[in-house]
Amino acid sequence: EDQVTQSPEALRLQEGESSSLNCSYTVSGLRGLFWYRQDPGKGPEFLFTLYSAGEEKEKERLKATLTKKESFLHITAPKPEDSATYLCAVQEADSSYKLIFGSGTRLLVRP
């Protein structure tokens, strides 16, 4: 069965304290892995797509990496405005465009 597992479930950081979020996945064939940010009461906001092992993408304080079994979202020197739930999702290499979401990591960055 296809699975996406995110850890930790919740993370509290002090402003400026760098850390990483993990997303491990099990799918028969990966088309792409997606990272989204979701603020309370809002829809997910697209961050990154990664397609192959070894690929990396960056956006401001965020950097996403991909291996054959997992992806990491590195947050460098976070700010309070980075507080949100970060969702990982995978898309299988079949004809559909369905996303399988993990349960998310709730990040709180304290000033």
Added chain:
Amino acid sequence: GAVVSQHPSRVICKSGTSVKIECRSLDFQATTMFWYRQFPKQSLMLMATSNEGSKATYEQGVEKDKFLINHASLTLSTLTVTSAHPEDSSFYICSGTSGGFNEQFFGPGTRLTVL
């Protein structure tokens, strides 16, 4: 770019009534749209996938006669919750994708409360 809107953002209805939620892609043609449901502190659960002009494909356990989906144009999909009950109260989110890219772009969500 890639903006998706939903209307209404919040709706409160009485048990037994039907509610329609609209999802529009504002700056791209969404050949495929998805409808998700999200309960508090849980992740998104896919309800159905719809392609423009075709019948929606529902996920296992989702009642197609209760959650009616229409994708009549490349910019509009609707979800109608028929005979709503309190257990249907949830956050409903739509997303759209175009044939040119794999990313899904999400709407802001609709909070449904059934009394």
